Amino acid sequence: MPKKIKLELIPEMAARKATFNRRKKGIMKKLHELHTLCDVPICAVIYGPCKEEEPIVWPSPLEVENMINLYKNLPEIQQCRKKVTHEEYLKQRIARVEEKLKRVRKKNRKLKITKLFNECLKNKDFHDQNILDVTDLKDLSKLADEKMKLIDERIETLMGNPPPPPQIGTSRSAAAGEPNGEEI
């Protein structure tokens, strides 16, 4: 039932308050856990959605102030180096997510091509199916080259001999079903 809500301001005040209370509790628990598990100084201040409310000051107003003062007394160098501003945080996050997206896309592409490759091994008339565009064919060719190289290397290993000339007659044993798109 926890519909994946979008990460944006909740319009209805009632729902917003409910979510605030639920999540505030969760965050306080997390803070307490981190503090206990790692024995690190932590503090947080959280204002409520209703402006008249007093903020939560965790673990206590005094300690919050102490931590702030402690921070202020750090040498400038340390203060400035790693300041994680909200903006920076977002930028870092975006960068990481985009990087991951790239990796995943690449992986997907590779899986797709590998799947095509294996299908081709089983079905030689794939040319007629009009499902391959130029890019696919190029990647397919590239993958074929890679597979050839792998085969060559494996043969070398099995023979335990110096590299013979590149042309070898290999018996491609058509793989039956691709369990996970990663056969040779």
Add this chain to the structure above:
Amino acid sequence: MPKKIKLELIPEMAARKATFNRRKKGIMKKLHELHTLCDVPICAVIYGPCKEEEPIVWPSPLEVENMINLYKNLPEIQQCRKKVTHEEYLKQRIARVEEKLKRVRKKNRKLKITKLFNECLKNKDFHDQNILDVTDLKDLSKLADEKMKLIDERIETLMGNPPPPPQIGTSRSAAAGEPNGEEI
């Protein structure tokens, strides 16, 4: 694989650091989400387990300071009323958990007795089984009284008449199987 780790200081420094990094990331995400979903002012300062590290100051040192100042300017009354100190937080938490424990125990007890009750309806020789102690028998008797009362009420409802004298010959239809221990 996430073995349920105990909520206490992690002894091995390596594991502690790993956990710290993982959880710090999680908490920052939560803070960001709460901030976005509810549009409330939030800030947090988190020092690392290595004393030389600079703390994370979120969302930014300036804003943290502003929030602190804002807080300091609140009228004393508001400042003092709801100060959630770490200790208070723990006390509240303990109180709530204990309360819940109580509720659950009560519920368990009731389920157990109801189960016994239903078994008795099916099997009259339960006296021989030596599985009931005095408390059980007392609770059982109490439950029987309650059930009787429920039956009386239901009969009254069905008759739509003024309450007849308490003695009624009721036909106890022995319930077949207790689906969830909550039959009459």
Add this chain to the structure above:
DNA sequence: GAGTCTATATATAACAC
């Protein structure tokens, strides 16, 4: 507001790289 319930979404511990 606070607690219950339940289906899902997330967080995350331990491990392999």
Add this chain to the structure above:
DNA sequence: TGTGTTATATATAGACT
């Protein structure tokens, strides 16, 4: 250290009480 993976543990949205 950081990432990917996977099996679990938690968090939590939504509907009720």
